Amino acid sequence: MAKKSTTKNEKELPYSTVNNLLDKLSSLKNFRSSKKFYIILVALILVALVIYKKNWFVAATINGSPITNLELQMRLNREFRSQTLNQLINEKIILNEAVKNNAVVSEAEINKKISEIETNVGGTDALNALLSQQGQTKDSLRQQIKLQLAIEKLYSKDATTSAEEVEKFVESNKAQLRATDSAGQTKEAADLLKQQKLSQIFSQKFQELRQNAQIKIF
Template sequence: MAKKATRATKATRAKKQTSQKHEMIDVATENLIAGPSMQPRFSSKKIYIVILVIGLAGLLLANKGMVVAAIVNGKPIFRWELNKTLVSRFGKQTLEGIISERLIADAAKKAGVVVSKEDVEAKETEIVSGLAGDVKLEELLKLQGLTKEDFDNQIRLQLTVEKLLSK
């Protein structure tokens, strides 16, 4: 009887091994049929992190001038350093100028004073005709660090004050 039990055990073992092999083959076949699309290679969390990193890098590159004003001998001068220095040296004067311009603009609006583009152009022509023959307006503005728009705004402000005072 002992021999029969041994044979049954061997047969059971063989069946188990065969069924395990079949199961492994079935799993491998499923993986081949399903393909990699069934098994995600990257989790959505990793994808979001990669997109975030790329986005931040793009923002930093696009706004590089907003952070670093200049680089001297390989060392950056940060925008906040520049702003701090400018405010400490010229802050009060600049603020007073802005306040004055806004007060003048408000007073002109209340008084109904309007300076037209033609008025600005006429004053500009008058200034240019008063310059020495070989001096050009663009060169003069460049020497003073002004743009044409800055110059026109100064003329407009001056004419506004003149019109306000003449009322």
């Protein structure tokens, strides 16, 4: 049987070259599965983020010197953590009590209250401007309304006023009332008295709720 000859255009790959190529491919595969590969990959990703998403890491620069977001968060955490955490705990206590007593506030009720506020202040833009001046947002306003309505649902039935109390209040505070007619003053006085009593009742009830709550701070 005649041997197949190799033409000039056909080049056989030397055995040693094939082995070297396989070794390199094997080394590359092993490197990609090694910890070192992933460390380098993570480092490259972090470098890219620092370059293209600087605001994720740097809050500000002063004459080229950076203030990092980590510094900012550490300062905020140190100075405001206790106050903010205490506020969140109080809110959670109130809302949990509302759930327990079937006094949950709906989104529709919150939206209705916001519409009333917008009407009183002159529209949506006026409300947004007012919130901006006070350093608040629509979300923070919604949370405040949610808490206030929950408190009203929980305790307003106990904040009753008598006609005699209203009459005395009008006589003592007539100069401070916005209404000028008798009926308007009576209604305004009744609303103010109810809010005062509601505030007193809530203050007492909340102290009891806070004392009985199982609070663990980490």
